[in-house]
Amino acid sequence: MDRILNALGILGLVLLAVVAVLLLQNWLAGGVQLDRAALSSSFNTFTTIFLGIFIEAAPFLLLGTLASGLVEVYFNKEAVQRILPDNPFAGALVGGLLGFTFPVCECGVVPLTRRLFHKGMAPATGIAFLLASPVLNPIVIASTYAAYGWGPMLWLRIGLSFTIAVSVGMIFALHQQPRSMLRPLAFAPISGGSIELPVIQSRPTGWARVQQALTIAGDEFFEMGRYLIIGSMLAALLQTIVPQSALLALGSGPLLSVLVMIVLAVLLSICSTVDAFVSLAFVGSFTTGSILGFLVYGPMVDIKSTLLYLQVFKRRTVLYMVTLPLLLTILAAVFLNLNVAL
Amino acid sequence: MAYTRFDRIVWAVLGLLVLAIAGVMLAGDHVGVGLDLLSPSGEGQAAASAPLVLRFDQPMVAASLEGRLRIQPEVPYRTHWQEQTLIIQPQSPWQVGETYTLSLEAGVESQLGHQLLEDYAYTFTVREPGLAFLVETDQGRELWAASTLGEDPARLSSPGHSVFDFGVAPDGERLVYSTANEGGGLDLVQVTRDGQADLLLNCGLDRCTNPAWSPDGSQIAYSRAPAGLDEGQPYGPLRVWLLDVFSGETFRLHADTQKLGYSPVWSPDGGRLAYFNGVEGRIVVVDMQSGDETYLPTGSGAAGTWSPDGQHMLFYDIQTVGGQALNVIYRADFANQDVLPLFDPLPSDASYSSPAWSPDGEWVAFRVRPLEVGPGDQVWITPADGAYALVVSGDEGYIHSDLEWDSSGQRLLFKRIALGVSFPDQEIWLWTREDNQLEQVVPDGTMPVWLP
Numbered sequence: 001m002d003r004i005l006n007a008l009g010i011l012g013l014v015l016l017a018v019v020a021v022l023l024l025q026n027w028l029a030g031g032v033q034l035d036r037a038a039l040s041s042s043f044n045t046f047t048t049i050f051l052g053i054f055i056e057a058a059p060f061l062l063l064g065t066l067a068s069g070l071v072e073v074y075f076n077k078e079a080v081q082r083i084l085p086d087n088p089f090a091g092a093l094v095g096g097l098l099g100f101t102f103p104v105c106e107c108g109v110v111p112l113t114r115r116l117f118h119k120g121m122a123p124a125t126g127i128a129f130l131l132a133s134p135v136l137n138p139i140v141i142a143s144t145y146a147a148y149g150w151g152p153m154l155w156l157r158i159g160l161s162f163t164i165a166v167s168v169g170m171i172f173a174l175h176q177q178p179r180s181m182l183r184p185l186a187f188a189p190i191s192g193g194s195i196e197l198p199v200i201q202s203r204p205t206g207w208a209r210v211q212q213a214l215t216i217a218g219d220e221f222f223e224m225g226r227y228l229i230i231g232s233m234l235a236a237l238l239q240t241i242v243p244q245s246a247l248l249a250l251g252s253g254p255l256l257s258v259l260v261m262i263v264l265a266v267l268l269s270i271c272s273t274v275d276a277f278v279s280l281a282f283v284g285s286f287t288t289g290s291i292l293g294f295l296v297y298g299p300m301v302d303i304k305s306t307l308l309y310l311q312v313f314k315r316r317t318v319l320y321m322v323t324l325p326l327l328l329t330i331l332a333a334v335f336l337n338l339n340v341a342l
Numbered sequence: 343m344a345y346t347r348f349d350r351i352v353w354a355v356l357g358l359l360v361l362a363i364a365g366v367m368l369a370g371d372h373v374g375v376g377l378d379l380l381s382p383s384g385e386g387q388a389a390a391s392a393p394l395v396l397r398f399d400q401p402m403v404a405a406s407l408e409g410r411l412r413i414q415p416e417v418p419y420r421t422h423w424q425e426q427t428l429i430i431q432p433q434s435p436w437q438v439g440e441t442y443t444l445s446l447e448a449g450v451e452s453q454l455g456h457q458l459l460e461d462y463a464y465t466f467t468v469r470e471p472g473l474a475f476l477v478e479t480d481q482g483r484e485l486w487a488a489s490t491l492g493e494d495p496a497r498l499s500s501p502g503h504s505v506f507d508f509g510v511a512p513d514g515e516r517l518v519y520s521t522a523n524e525g526g527g528l529d530l531v532q533v534t535r536d537g538q539a540d541l542l543l544n545c546g547l548d549r550c551t552n553p554a555w556s557p558d559g560s561q562i563a564y565s566r567a568p569a570g571l572d573e574g575q576p577y578g579p580l581r582v583w584l585l586d587v588f589s590g591e592t593f594r595l596h597a598d599t600q601k602l603g604y605s606p607v608w609s610p611d612g613g614r615l616a617y618f619n620g621v622e623g624r625i626v627v628v629d630m631q632s633g634d635e636t637y638l639p640t641g642s643g644a645a646g647t648w649s650p651d652g653q654h655m656l657f658y659d660i661q662t663v664g665g666q667a668l669n670v671i672y673r674a675d676f677a678n679q680d681v682l683p684l685f686d687p688l689p690s691d692a693s694y695s696s697p698a699w700s701p702d703g704e705w706v707a708f709r710v711r712p713l714e715v716g717p718g719d720q721v722w723i724t725p726a727d728g729a730y731a732l733v734v735s736g737d738e739g740y741i742h743s744d745l746e747w748d749s750s751g752q753r754l755l756f757k758r759i760a761l762g763v764s765f766p767d768q769e770i771w772l773w774t775r776e777d778n779q780l781e782q783v784v785p786d787g788t789m790p791v792w793l794p
Contacts (some may be wrong), residue, residue: 171352176348252454253455254367255363334367
């Protein structure tokens, strides 16, 4: 009950903040007089965008939490540790390769990674997996193929995402106390029925095992879901305040176009399973590098996924997880714009 | 929270990445802007009416062309963009035999921030025009062409294709003709001037006819009659359609399906398209930018002839003059929105029709049928103001038609059929203004058109 009240309280506060920001925007645009119609229109826009992002992402979060539940029930810690390499650099490489196997996007990958940390996965491996999986998973590869065919955009998206994910993972492999990058509840098995990260105390068999996996998935879905809601609200709010058209009007030049498309990717917070189709609209009017930046960075970092990262990693780690891929993406995209004719 | 060795490494990496980005930016653009010349495609040879068409590989900043685009020797021209394609049209046809150079200076910018890295230049010489026409055979009509006058013509249409009608691209490299398909419809087939044919538009059971290439070569206007609902049912009414040559997309000129018409004719600047609406009995002139329509009531059954600047049109209509039904030529002024007879006072002893405005704007050729002579007619020319008239072909034992000026306005093609002869040939003749000479160029052919 406390959990529900807590979650409702947070959501209420966010909603109040949304209304306050929209009122402020209305006041700045229209002067002292409150324009009820404009406010209502802004709120409608906000609601539509919010629902669009949330409804799109929720099934993938559910898929991720289901995978997390299954991992918790069917994989023991020893098995996971036996599969994954001890060397953290090799671990980062394996983390990147694991991205090809799990059909989870940026929302679903967070609970799954958290569960794998709990099972003993090294943080460098987990971070590489976390960054790689939203792009390299089979569903996203298929949707990118559907949008761009077997062209350079597909291979560049796969290759660059893998390279960035593994590179960032390897940088994190340099950390001497890697577990200190994680928030305690991300990896510590909490006994006595933890409300934050449900773990099993005994090993049931058969149907009971499935039920247990589903219970864990359900708990985790509601736990991570509130951050998804808040992230979606923030993304919707920013999109309401900063119109896409204003952003796109800035978008020319080899560097500026990349920055604009990356900001757009973060603001839109579109699920990586569909972002390839969205990006098609920008082909021809934006540089190839900037579209690649949109497709590579957007799935790794956006508003809702950043909020989810903050539930697993410490703030400074999240800062690095955001900035390292950002600069790597910009470097690759700008290099592509200025040196490769596609 | 204390900064560890790891934090220092990360900040160092971040710093290096920022430097690397700056380095890549400072190294500059090595990609630039790519461009292809789509027209003229004749290896240094160009038609007098050929637009210069440059396709860039990215959307361009049109203003950056200012001062960087040149044509030598200088001629007035207009440009317009169709997405990434720049179309340059001279305001009057290129001069036959002259050599021109199109140049584009490096620095032209794209909307994506790239620049044209090297100067671009293309030199071409304007070739003599040839002739295209149809020949009636036992198997139907065939399309023939000669690259220059005097050269033996060759068949262009594919064997077995019976040609309904045809149009010529402004660059003279391609022709398009309508021909029957297996389903009974009429398709549009494209053929190069050396006879390489391929299907341009499959019209299925519909009948696509009257192809007219836009002056910039980017679109083909044509008439399309939908097939009846069932086999054996009559065809539906003709409407004007457009085919985008670059994308292959087709669309109706008017979204409103109630707007009917056929025989589209482009204005020389491509800004207007005229066609004839047989139901309403009028020429419809559509402004292609605004979509505004102007109507010219006439019973002539065809659109008129454009002035070179596209601001005027000559057409004819049946009028009662002195108790006689005569064809009278009118001049429509689109800027002033008025229509006046070309000749004032109206002639009462002859019927004037089928005007053809010369591309230099100076002369108008037309058919004259004196009332007292009989069914035969003559070909005359008059200055564009109708001040006086000269006889080109005065033999009244023939019916003349298909008057076609060349790009310089110095030569006129026409067809004539002898009267009082069983199964007469359709002769194609050429009149030269300089020496006022008439010469037969094709002993049996129809629908002559200059092949630029």
